[in-house]
Amino acid sequence: MSSTTQQMTLDQVPVGKPVTVVRVGGEKVTRRRLLDMGLVSGETVIVQGVAPLGDPINILVKSYSLALRKREACQITVEVQV
Amino acid sequence: MSTTHMSVPTSPSSIRYDHALEAEITRLSTAITQVSELRSMYRPRWLAIQLLEGDEQLLAEVQSLPAAEAVLRTLDASSAHLRELFGEDVDVLLTDQRYSFVNSLARDVLTHPAERRRTLSEKIDRVVTNRVLSIPIFLALMWIVFKVTTDVVSPFVDWIDGVITGPFTNWVVALVGVVGLSGTWFESLLVDGVIAGVGGVLVFVPVLMSLYLALAILEDSGYMARAAFVMDRLMHTLGLHGKSFLPMIVGFGCTVPAIYATRTLDNEKDRILTGLLVPFMSCSARLPVYILLAAIFFPEHAGLVIFGLYLLGIVTAVLLGFLLKHTLFKSQTHVPFIMELPPYRVPTLKAIWKQMWERTASFVQKAWTVIMVASVVLWFLMAIPLRGSGTFANTELDNSAFAMVSRSIAPVFAPLGFGNWEATGSLVTGFVAKEVIISTTAQIYAMDAAAVETEAATFAGELAAIATSFVDATVETLKAIPLIIGINLFPEEAEAEPSSLMIAMRDNFAASSGGHGALAALAFMVFVLLYTPCMVATAAARHEFGNKWMWVSIVGQLVLAWVAALVVFQGGLLLGLG
Amino acid sequence: MTQERNYTPNTGGDRSIHLVGHVGRVVGCCRDLLGGCVRALAGSGGHCCGQPEGSVMGCTGGSVIALAGNPNTGKSTIFNALTGSHQHVGNWPGKTVEQKAGILKHDGQEIVVVDLPGTYSLSACSLEEQIARDFIVKAHPRVVVNVLDSTNLERNLYLTAQILEIGVPMIIVLNMRDLAEARGITIDIHRLAQQLYNTPVISVAASREQGLAELKQTIATFMTPQPQVACRLDLVA
Numbered sequence: 001m002s003s004t005t006q007q008m009t010l011d012q013v014p015v016g017k018p019v020t021v022v023r024v025g026g027e028k029v030t031r032r033r034l035l036d037m038g039l040v041s042g043e044t045v046i047v048q049g050v051a052p053l054g055d056p057i058n059i060l061v062k063s064y065s066l067a068l069r070k071r072e073a074c075q076i077t078v079e080v081q082v
Numbered sequence: 083m084s085t086t087h088m089s090v091p092t093s094p095s096s097i098r099y100d101h102a103l104e105a106e107i108t109r110l111s112t113a114i115t116q117v118s119e120l121r122s123m124y125r126p127r128w129l130a131i132q133l134l135e136g137d138e139q140l141l142a143e144v145q146s147l148p149a150a151e152a153v154l155r156t157l158d159a160s161s162a163h164l165r166e167l168f169g170e171d172v173d174v175l176l177t178d179q180r181y182s183f184v185n186s187l188a189r190d191v192l193t194h195p196a197e198r199r200r201t202l203s204e205k206i207d208r209v210v211t212n213r214v215l216s217i218p219i220f221l222a223l224m225w226i227v228f229k230v231t232t233d234v235v236s237p238f239v240d241w242i243d244g245v246i247t248g249p250f251t252n253w254v255v256a257l258v259g260v261v262g263l264s265g266t267w268f269e270s271l272l273v274d275g276v277i278a279g280v281g282g283v284l285v286f287v288p289v290l291m292s293l294y295l296a297l298a299i300l301e302d303s304g305y306m307a308r309a310a311f312v313m314d315r316l317m318h319t320l321g322l323h324g325k326s327f328l329p330m331i332v333g334f335g336c337t338v339p340a341i342y343a344t345r346t347l348d349n350e351k352d353r354i355l356t357g358l359l360v361p362f363m364s365c366s367a368r369l370p371v372y373i374l375l376a377a378i379f380f381p382e383h384a385g386l387v388i389f390g391l392y393l394l395g396i397v398t399a400v401l402l403g404f405l406l407k408h409t410l411f412k413s414q415t416h417v418p419f420i421m422e423l424p425p426y427r428v429p430t431l432k433a434i435w436k437q438m439w440e441r442t443a444s445f446v447q448k449a450w451t452v453i454m455v456a457s458v459v460l461w462f463l464m465a466i467p468l469r470g471s472g473t474f475a476n477t478e479l480d481n482s483a484f485a486m487v488s489r490s491i492a493p494v495f496a497p498l499g500f501g502n503w504e505a506t507g508s509l510v511t512g513f514v515a516k517e518v519i520i521s522t523t524a525q526i527y528a529m530d531a532a533a534v535e536t537e538a539a540t541f542a543g544e545l546a547a548i549a550t551s552f553v554d555a556t557v558e559t560l561k562a563i564p565l566i567i568g569i570n571l572f573p574e575e576a577e578a579e580p581s582s583l584m585i586a587m588r589d590n591f592a593a594s595s596g597g598h599g600a601l602a603a604l605a606f607m608v609f610v611l612l613y614t615p616c617m618v619a620t621a622a623a624r625h626e627f628g629n630k631w632m633w634v635s636i637v638g639q640l641v642l643a644w645v646a647a648l649v650v651f652q653g654g655l656l657l658g659l660g
Numbered sequence: 661m662t663q664e665r666n667y668t669p670n671t672g673g674d675r676s677i678h679l680v681g682h683v684g685r686v687v688g689c690c691r692d693l694l695g696g697c698v699r700a701l702a703g704s705g706g707h708c709c710g711q712p713e714g715s716v717m718g719c720t721g722g723s724v725i726a727l728a729g730n731p732n733t734g735k736s737t738i739f740n741a742l743t744g745s746h747q748h749v750g751n752w753p754g755k756t757v758e759q760k761a762g763i764l765k766h767d768g769q770e771i772v773v774v775d776l777p778g779t780y781s782l783s784a785c786s787l788e789e790q791i792a793r794d795f796i797v798k799a800h801p802r803v804v805v806n807v808l809d810s811t812n813l814e815r816n817l818y819l820t821a822q823i824l825e826i827g828v829p830m831i832i833v834l835n836m837r838d839l840a841e842a843r844g845i846t847i848d849i850h851r852l853a854q855q856l857y858n859t860p861v862i863s864v865a866a867s868r869e870q871g872l873a874e875l876k877q878t879i880a881t882f883m884t885p886q887p888q889v890a891c892r893l894d895l896v897a
């Protein structure tokens with residue numbers, strides 16, 4: 001593939017765009033939870049929607065829906081095809 | 083129906099990690115095997131993996147064993163080695179590899195249809211968590227829950243109340259007559275103490291059943307997680323969780339189901355904090371008190387005063403929540419919000435019925451003792467004559483121990499403008515149940531409620547009456563359903579006002595406050611708003627959060643109510659109001 | 661060093677040998693399970709199983725099985741189907757997490773079934789995870805029935821991998837078979853069983869009461885007294 005990739009954090013990903021998880025950071029408990037829920041590196045994630053007041057986001061991971069606050073989402077580094 | 087070949091269950095093995103990890107796991111589990119306390123308790127390989135993952139609970143356990151020093155040394159060396167080798171924390175490595183095992187296993191055994199279609203849940207979520215529609219949908223559902231737990235069940239509440247105070251009481255009286263104790267204090271204790279207590283618990287049964295019905299549907303369908311998703315931003319700024327919203331709404335109907343509604347919160351701290359704040363949502367039993375006092379002292383602005391009280395309750399909850407979240411409930415570690423939005427499912431009747439039944443039964447079991455004791459104690463206080471010519475169970479209220487106790491407490495309320503035994507007495511009974519404040523007040527001012535007419539009734543006739551009144555209650559409930567959307571098809575006739583009681587109360591408040599009756603009444607209403615909602619709510623808090631939090635709640639509310647009423651009365655005096 | 665003091669996956673077997681014969685006693689203990697054992701367990705990391713025999717732990721291993729799985733996979737539905745009306749609902753001691761235990765009657769045996777809180781993992785990061793993990797690790801259930809949602813194995817199997825690591829006997833229940841079928845998902849359960857070191861795998865649709873008889877039968881195979889030969893020989897040696 002000749003396309004290039006760009007890294008960003010999950011909270012900045014536009015709705016509907018598939019991205020790949022690169023790294024999960026953050027405090028130990030948060031990171032552990034995110035990993036346990038399947039947000040491990042290499043996993044494909046799609047942002048499905050944003051709550052009406054703008055905060056939690058709803059993502060599709062391992063074919064289930066997961067809600068997380070932007071504070072958690074910004075700990076997740078992802079890769080986007082551009 | 084197919085299954086694998088069953089043989090004698092073998093000792094299970096577990097997944098293999100990559101070389102470098104396995105080497106350290108083996109090294110550590112060998113060290114663990116040397117410690118008999120650990121070996122007899124855990125599978126060494128498992129413990130080794132947990133320790134490498136940084137499990138604090140197990141680490142503390144190992145640290146407490148003097149014999150396990152070698153284990154700790156090995157652990158430190160292994161962790162450092164792995165971190166250096168991979169440039170990652172070990173827990174990330176282990177989770178990653180566990181998931182690669184899971185992924186390859188899933189690839190191996192799963193066949194998906196070629197094209198992944200959007201599931202029904204994802205389609206529903208496009209509407210339900212939609213930016214525009216989600217909040218109206220949420221508010222509409224909350225409104226329905228509120229209405230169901232208040233208006234819709236109220237005919238059943240009245241029915242239970244009617245059965246207990248009517249036929250059931252008559253039967254007990256008849257039985258007491260059979261054993262020849264008719265008209266004695268014993269009869270009065272049974273009727274006014276014990277049966278009143280039983281009734282006090284049972285009238286909550288329809289309320290709780292309706293709440294649990296609503297909760298079961300909201301939870302089992304998968305909507306509750308969406309509600310939390312939609313409201314999280316707002317509730318989070320108040321220091322609460324998205325799921326705290328529902329208990330708050332239910333609280334305007336009744337504090338008891340609201341406390342039980344905190345069960346939907348997953349985090350214990352959020353649950354207790356919400357449980358502490360819920361009582362400040364002014365429950366419907368407090369409304370008659372406001373209405374009566376506002377009609378007496380603020381006839382022109384009654385609506386405004388009542389609205390102000392509701393608002394004060396909400397503001398108090400918000401401020402207190404904010405304060406507690408940053409003090410008592412401050413968590414050392416940041417609690418992440420990571421929540422699955424489970425697939426929508428049609429809840430099964432069986433599951434809903436079961437939850438409704440189990441949880442309501444559990445409430446009755448836990449609550450009845452507390453309420454019975456309170457009810458009987460109150461009866462004794464009112465029965466014991468401390469002066470005058472009355473005899474036990476046959477005394478003027480004014481001369482009873484109850485009045486004495488109220489008199490001795492009354493000075494506490496003097497700075498608030500209502501330091502007389504009448505007001506104090508009604509607050510004491512209001513601790514048992516807010517509904518009785520008005521009736522106690524009437525009793526205190528010796529304004530007997532309409533004399534009870536006793537008709538000669540037959541047992542069979544009464545049974546029939548119970549049945550027909552149940553049917554009536556059902557009909558009333560059906561009639562109440564349109565009320566959910568605000569349509570009142572069946573307007574009621576306005577109730578007559580007890581004017582003599584009003585006059586007596588006006589004089590009384592004026593006397594105790596040095597002529598500032600209206601201000602004292604306002605302070606009284608603020609106190610009623612903020613202090614303990616009722617005995618049953620207290621029992622519910624104990625059931626859900628334990629003794630400690632029950633007391634924190636009771637004492638906290640009393641202090642808060644006293645201070646707020648003081649500010650209203652003294653502040654009002656200073657400003658020259660009233 | 662005797663075998664008895666070593667970790668064995670089937671510890672329940674030798675501990676409970678004195679008790680298992682007495683169904684009544686076991687049932688008595690089960691009621692207590694909600695009091696005694698679990699209280700000690702879920703408490704501050706109590707060292708329940710380190711205690712000498714005769715302690716409450718003796719009876720837990722006896723005929724106790726646990727249901728574990730992610731939230732919303734149908735654990736409670738299966739729990740209700742297995743135990744009928746023989747249930748006790750309470751809270752885990754000192755916790756506000758609901759605890760359910762019930763009795764499964766199968767071929768005259770009485771088996772205590774504990775419905776563990778739903779968790780995605782056993783990392784002990786949350787209260788629920790801690791309760792579930794402590795129960796599996798310290799109460800030595802005869803078998804852990806791991807309930808999975810067939811429509812989401814990719815996530816559900818993570819917990820399975822963790823339970824496998826604990827080294828406790830396990831039955832895999834692939835629930836929601838109806839939904840998986842409707843979505844055209846097929847699962848090779850023989851292959852799955854094989855890859856999971858011959859753990860029995862059963863596919864069910866709990867809310868339609870399909871596959872439950874087979875589940876009961878499979879549970880029963882874990883309840884037959886374990887061959888005690890190894891331990892006994894070891895003790896003699």
Ligand SMILES: Nc1nc2c(ncn2[C@@H]2O[C@H](COP(=O)(O)OP(=O)(O)O)[C@@H](O)[C@H]2O)c(=O)[nH]1
Pocket residue numbers: 302427428429430433729730731732733734735736737738778835836837838839864865866867868
């Ligand atoms: N379609 C389908 N639904 C099921 C099945 N088993 C359980 N459910 C539903 O899944 C939901 C969650 O079940 P529950 O037993 O509460 O799950 P728990 O959270 O694991 O205890 C309920 O609405 C059940 O009715 C099944 O086999 N098929």
Ligand SMILES: [Mg+2]
Pocket residue numbers: 735736778
């Ligand atoms: Mg459940």
